Amino acid sequence: MxxxxxxxxxxxxxxxxxxxxxxxxxxxxxxxxxxxxxxxxxxxxGKVEDIRWHSDFHDLSAADRSCRHVLTGEFTSRECPHAFDCRECATHAKLIALHPLAQAAEAEEDIFGMSFPLDRMYHRGHTWARPEADGTVTVGLDDLGARLLGTPDAVDLPGLGSHVHANGTAFRIHRREADVRILSPVDGEVVETGGVDRGFFLRVKPLNGLMDMRHLLRDAEVKPWLMRELERLQLALTMEGASVPSLADGGVPVSDIAAAYPKTDWDAVCGEMFLEP
Amino acid sequence: MANHMFQQIDKEFITRGVRRCSTPRFILWLVPWVALLLFGAYSAGLCLVKGLNQTNMDNRYAFGLWIFVDLTIIALGAGAFFTGFLLYILKFKELKAVINSAVVIGLVCYSGAMAALMVDVGQPLRAWFTFWYPNVHSMLTEVTFCISCYLTVLLIEYLPIVLKNRKLRDVPGFLVFEFELHKLIYVLAGVGTFLSFFHQGSLGGLYGVLRGRPFAFREGIFVWPSTFFLFIISAAAVGPSFLICTTWLVEKITGKRLAKDRVFDLLARISGILLSVYVLAKTIDTLIWINRTSPGLGFTASQYYDWKPFGTWILFAEIVLCGLVPALILLTPRLRARRAWLIPAAALACCGIALNRYVQTVQTLALPTLSFDKFLSYTPSWQEVGTFLGVLAYGVLVYSFSFRYFQIFPEERELKIEVRPQQEEEPVLAGRF
Amino acid sequence: MIAENKKTPAARYGMTIDVDRCNGCGSCMVACAVENNVPPAAAGATDRTGLTWIRVFKIDNGAEGADRRSAFVPVLCQHCGKDAPCVSVCPQQAVDVDPATGIVGQMPERCLGCRYCMAACPYHARYFNWWDPAWPAGMEKTLNPDVAPRMRGVVEKCNFCHGRWHAAKAQAVANGKTEIDPADYIPACVEACPNGAIHFGNLNDPATETARAAHQPDSFRMLESLGTDPKIYYHSKKNWVREISAAPRPGTAKETARG
Structure with a gap:
C-alpha cells in the first residue's frame, strides 16, 4: 500500500x-x-418536531396522504406534497382563489351525531383551532378525537411559554394502552393550558401577531373529511381486530369508542386516526 | 411485578399496530438459538485459542466447510444489494415491502461470513495486513476489501431500520439522524451495488483463477475468469429467491402475511429471468471448459467425474435440476402464483447455488491433480460444524430481534386484515353511509 | 529476500531428481526438517498432525504379482517459473518470486494463514502450521540458528534452504566475489541423499550437472501441461514412471505412501 x-x-x-x-x-x-x-x-x-411529522407523514398510507382538494372533489386523487401544510402549497392558493369555500349549512355542525361547530377550523390530526376575541387561539380535540380517546388516563401538556408548531406535537394523551401524540394545528406560544373538562387543551398566542391558518379545514370541507375519517376508522377497527361491530345507537360513534372495543389494539387505532403510524 | 414491568418495556418497543407473541413466548423461542450460539462461540473459541488443529482440515484439504458456507451465504445474502439496486436505482417501488428484510438478511449473511472467515484464517490478528500490503492481483484481496466495505455499508443501511424503532425514535437525535440518513440511502444502495458486483464476482474468481486446479480454472475476460461473471448472475438470481423463501418461512412461523402476492410474484419473476440467463451462461461456460479449457491444461474433463461420488449427476443436478427446472417454474406465471410451486422452486434455486459453491470449493479440493495422488476426502470436525451452527443461530437471533422490534415488512399492517376470516356481522358504522 | 546485488546475472535455481535412484529412505525429509527447523512429527503423523517440506510418494505400475514395480517420488515445492499459482493469489504479498534466483519464497511473518495458496498449489507442496511448533525436551538445542521457526497459523514450504543461500552469499562477499560458488549452496536434501538422486544448481548455467540432466530425453516435469514452468526436473528410464507427469487417470492411482 x-x-x-x-x-x-x-x-x-x-x-x-x-x-x-x-x-x-x-x-x-x-x-x-x-x-x-x-x-x-x-x-x-429545532426542527425535530417538523421532521417527526415528515417522517410520520412519509409512513402514512397513500390514501391517508390525500390532498384536501380531493375531499372537496376538485381532484379525483392527489397526494399532498407538503405534508398537510397548505401554507406552502401554490396549488392550494390557486384553487382557493378560484373556488372560495362555500359556507356550510348550520345544520352540518352535527355530523353523524358528532358535534363539529363551524366557528373553528380543523386539523387533519383531529384537533381544532378557534380564534378567540383576545387574539389568542384555543386548541382542542375534535369530537371524533375525544370519542376515540374517551376520558384520558393522563395528558402531557406543554409548559407555559413553550412554543408549539403546526403539525408538531401539541400534547400527548394516554388512554388504556394507547399513547398518542396530538398534532398542533397552529404555531404559537402556549399561554394557558386546559384539559378535558375545560373544553380546550391549549391557548396559544401567535408568534408574530398573525396566526396563519390557511392549512386548516373549515366550512364545507369538514363533512367530506369526516366521512373519510369514519371510513378510515372502520378500516382501522377491522384491521385491529374489532370483533363487535355495534356502535351503540345504530352507527353513531359512542362517546367512548375504546370502551366498546375492549379487545381491539387501541393504540394502533389511535395511531392510525391521529396520523402517527 | 418486575416481570410485568419487563413485559411492558418489551411491548413499548414493538412497532405500533403489529401483533407479536408474548414476551415469555419470545424468550422461549430464543432459548434454543442462544444455546446454539453459545455452542458456536465455544467451538469458534476453541479454534481461536487452540488453533485450527481443532478442525479436520489438513495440508491437502486446506479449505473446508467454512469456505463453502461463506460462499453460499454470501450468494444468498445477495438479495440485499440486488433488491436495493432494483428499488433505489431502477425504482421497482413494490420491493419496498421486502427491502428491510433483505437488508437484515444481507447483514446477517455478510457479518456471519466475516465471522467465519476470521475463525478460518490462521492469524486473525493479521487481518489488517491485507489492507496494508494488498496484492491487487489476488481475488482474495478484492473479496476482503469489498466485503468489509460492503459490510460497513450494510451496517449503515441497517441503522435507519433500528432507529426507526418506535421507542428509539423518541430520542430526537436518533429521529433526525434516521430521517437525514434515509434521504441519502440511494447513495449507499449505489455503492453497495458496485461493491457487491465486484465481490460476488471475485468470490467466483477465487477458484476460477486457480491455474493449478484444472477442475476450477476458467478462461475469462480481461483479468476475470468466467466464474467471476457467473457468480454475479447466480447471486443476483438467487437473492430474490432466498428472500421469497425467508419471507415465506417467517410467514409460516409467525402465522402472518407479510408481503403481498404481487411482491412474491415480482421477486419470482426477477429470479426466474436471471436464473435462466445464468443456466444458459453456465451451460456455455461448461461446454467451453470441457472442450477447451480443461484439455488445454492436459486434463480431460471426463476424468473429474470418474471419482465417486462426484459423478456427472452433480453437473446435471446443478444445471438442470436446480437451475433450469426452477427457472422454468419461476418464469411460468400460473405456476409461480401458487405457493406449492413457488416455494419449492425458490428453494431449489437456492440449493442449486449452494451446490455450485460446493462443487467450486469442496469438489475442487477433493480431486487429485498429481497422477499418483488419491481422491481426498474430509469430514468436518464438530468444532467446524459448531462454528457454522453458531453463525446460523446468530443469524436467526438477529433476524428474530429485528422482526420483533423493527419494521421489517411495512405491508404487514395492511395485510393483517386479510388473514382474518371475513366477519358475518354488519360492518362497523355501516348504517351511516 | 530480493538479492541485494542486481548486477549478478539472474540465476534460475532448480533441481533434478533421479527417480530410479530413489529408494524412499526419507533421508531428504529428515535433513530438510533439521535444516529448516521443521518440528519433528510423531510416528504415524498425518497431513493434519505432521509437517514436511518434501514428501516421498510411493508409486507403482498398477500391475499385480511379479509384474508389479514400484518407485519413490520425492515431491517438494516445484518453484514454478511462470505464473506460479501461489504467488498471484496471496492477498498480502506473503509469497514472492526472487527475480535473482527464481526461488518462490514464503514470508511466514506476513502470512495471514488463509491457505488460499495451498488450495492453489497443484503439488500440495505447501504446509500449514496447524499446531504450535514443538520440539522434544533437549532437541531445541539442535535448532538451526540461521532459520526462524514458524508460528502456528501460517503457511510454509520449501525455499531451497534459504539459510544456506544466505550463508553462501555471505561467503561470496567474504571472498570478494559477486557470485555464489555453486559448491557453497547446496540444499540439505541434496546433501543428505545417500544415493545422489538429487542434484541442485543454476538451470541457466549450462555447465551445471542439473542443467544438463534437465535436458536429457528421460527428464520430465510434473504437470507441465499446466504451463507453470516448474523447476524441479524428474528423471527416469522407465516409461511407466514417466507417465506420472501427466494428469491423473482415475483407476490407475493406487494407494499412496506418505514417506
Missing part, C-alpha cells in the same frame, strides 16, 4: 484498485458525515 512496504510496486492495477477502494471509502464516509452534519443542524435549528 505504501511505498516503503516490502513488495510495493505501482502499476495500473494498483491505481485502479486502490483508487476504487478509496473512492468508495470517501463516498461512504461523506454520506455518513453529511447525514450527521445535517442531523446536527436540524437539532440546533
Amino acid at each position: 505504501l511505498p516503503w512496504n516490502y513488495g510495493f510496486h505501482f502499476g495500473a492495477a494498483s491505481y485502479i484498485f486502490l483508487g476504487a477502494f478509496y473512492t468508495v471509502l470517501i463516498v461512504v464516509a461523506t454520506t455518513i458525515i453529511n447525514a450527521l452534519w445535517r442531523a446536527r443542524r436540524d437539532l440546533s435549528k
Whole structure:
C-alpha cells in the first residue's frame, strides 16, 4: 500500500484498485458525515418536531396522504406534497382563489351525531383551532378525537411559554394502552393550558401577531373529511381486530369508542386516526 | 411485578399496530438459538485459542466447510444489494415491502461470513495486513476489501431500520439522524451495488483463477475468469429467491402475511429471468471448459467425474435440476402464483447455488491433480460444524430481534386484515353511509 | 529476500531428481526438517498432525504379482517459473518470486494463514502450521540458528534452504566475489541423499550437472501441461514412471505412501 512496504510496486492495477477502494471509502464516509452534519443542524435549528411529522407523514398510507382538494372533489386523487401544510402549497392558493369555500349549512355542525361547530377550523390530526376575541387561539380535540380517546388516563401538556408548531406535537394523551401524540394545528406560544373538562387543551398566542391558518379545514370541507375519517376508522377497527361491530345507537360513534372495543389494539387505532403510524 | 414491568418495556418497543407473541413466548423461542450460539462461540473459541488443529482440515484439504458456507451465504445474502439496486436505482417501488428484510438478511449473511472467515484464517490478528500490503492481483484481496466495505455499508443501511424503532425514535437525535440518513440511502444502495458486483464476482474468481486446479480454472475476460461473471448472475438470481423463501418461512412461523402476492410474484419473476440467463451462461461456460479449457491444461474433463461420488449427476443436478427446472417454474406465471410451486422452486434455486459453491470449493479440493495422488476426502470436525451452527443461530437471533422490534415488512399492517376470516356481522358504522 | 546485488546475472535455481535412484529412505525429509527447523512429527503423523517440506510418494505400475514395480517420488515445492499459482493469489504479498534466483519464497511473518495458496498449489507442496511448533525436551538445542521457526497459523514450504543461500552469499562477499560458488549452496536434501538422486544448481548455467540432466530425453516435469514452468526436473528410464507427469487417470492411482 505504501511505498516503503516490502513488495510495493505501482502499476495500473494498483491505481485502479486502490483508487476504487478509496473512492468508495470517501463516498461512504461523506454520506455518513453529511447525514450527521445535517442531523446536527436540524437539532440546533429545532426542527425535530417538523421532521417527526415528515417522517410520520412519509409512513402514512397513500390514501391517508390525500390532498384536501380531493375531499372537496376538485381532484379525483392527489397526494399532498407538503405534508398537510397548505401554507406552502401554490396549488392550494390557486384553487382557493378560484373556488372560495362555500359556507356550510348550520345544520352540518352535527355530523353523524358528532358535534363539529363551524366557528373553528380543523386539523387533519383531529384537533381544532378557534380564534378567540383576545387574539389568542384555543386548541382542542375534535369530537371524533375525544370519542376515540374517551376520558384520558393522563395528558402531557406543554409548559407555559413553550412554543408549539403546526403539525408538531401539541400534547400527548394516554388512554388504556394507547399513547398518542396530538398534532398542533397552529404555531404559537402556549399561554394557558386546559384539559378535558375545560373544553380546550391549549391557548396559544401567535408568534408574530398573525396566526396563519390557511392549512386548516373549515366550512364545507369538514363533512367530506369526516366521512373519510369514519371510513378510515372502520378500516382501522377491522384491521385491529374489532370483533363487535355495534356502535351503540345504530352507527353513531359512542362517546367512548375504546370502551366498546375492549379487545381491539387501541393504540394502533389511535395511531392510525391521529396520523402517527 | 418486575416481570410485568419487563413485559411492558418489551411491548413499548414493538412497532405500533403489529401483533407479536408474548414476551415469555419470545424468550422461549430464543432459548434454543442462544444455546446454539453459545455452542458456536465455544467451538469458534476453541479454534481461536487452540488453533485450527481443532478442525479436520489438513495440508491437502486446506479449505473446508467454512469456505463453502461463506460462499453460499454470501450468494444468498445477495438479495440485499440486488433488491436495493432494483428499488433505489431502477425504482421497482413494490420491493419496498421486502427491502428491510433483505437488508437484515444481507447483514446477517455478510457479518456471519466475516465471522467465519476470521475463525478460518490462521492469524486473525493479521487481518489488517491485507489492507496494508494488498496484492491487487489476488481475488482474495478484492473479496476482503469489498466485503468489509460492503459490510460497513450494510451496517449503515441497517441503522435507519433500528432507529426507526418506535421507542428509539423518541430520542430526537436518533429521529433526525434516521430521517437525514434515509434521504441519502440511494447513495449507499449505489455503492453497495458496485461493491457487491465486484465481490460476488471475485468470490467466483477465487477458484476460477486457480491455474493449478484444472477442475476450477476458467478462461475469462480481461483479468476475470468466467466464474467471476457467473457468480454475479447466480447471486443476483438467487437473492430474490432466498428472500421469497425467508419471507415465506417467517410467514409460516409467525402465522402472518407479510408481503403481498404481487411482491412474491415480482421477486419470482426477477429470479426466474436471471436464473435462466445464468443456466444458459453456465451451460456455455461448461461446454467451453470441457472442450477447451480443461484439455488445454492436459486434463480431460471426463476424468473429474470418474471419482465417486462426484459423478456427472452433480453437473446435471446443478444445471438442470436446480437451475433450469426452477427457472422454468419461476418464469411460468400460473405456476409461480401458487405457493406449492413457488416455494419449492425458490428453494431449489437456492440449493442449486449452494451446490455450485460446493462443487467450486469442496469438489475442487477433493480431486487429485498429481497422477499418483488419491481422491481426498474430509469430514468436518464438530468444532467446524459448531462454528457454522453458531453463525446460523446468530443469524436467526438477529433476524428474530429485528422482526420483533423493527419494521421489517411495512405491508404487514395492511395485510393483517386479510388473514382474518371475513366477519358475518354488519360492518362497523355501516348504517351511516 | 530480493538479492541485494542486481548486477549478478539472474540465476534460475532448480533441481533434478533421479527417480530410479530413489529408494524412499526419507533421508531428504529428515535433513530438510533439521535444516529448516521443521518440528519433528510423531510416528504415524498425518497431513493434519505432521509437517514436511518434501514428501516421498510411493508409486507403482498398477500391475499385480511379479509384474508389479514400484518407485519413490520425492515431491517438494516445484518453484514454478511462470505464473506460479501461489504467488498471484496471496492477498498480502506473503509469497514472492526472487527475480535473482527464481526461488518462490514464503514470508511466514506476513502470512495471514488463509491457505488460499495451498488450495492453489497443484503439488500440495505447501504446509500449514496447524499446531504450535514443538520440539522434544533437549532437541531445541539442535535448532538451526540461521532459520526462524514458524508460528502456528501460517503457511510454509520449501525455499531451497534459504539459510544456506544466505550463508553462501555471505561467503561470496567474504571472498570478494559477486557470485555464489555453486559448491557453497547446496540444499540439505541434496546433501543428505545417500544415493545422489538429487542434484541442485543454476538451470541457466549450462555447465551445471542439473542443467544438463534437465535436458536429457528421460527428464520430465510434473504437470507441465499446466504451463507453470516448474523447476524441479524428474528423471527416469522407465516409461511407466514417466507417465506420472501427466494428469491423473482415475483407476490407475493406487494407494499412496506418505514417506
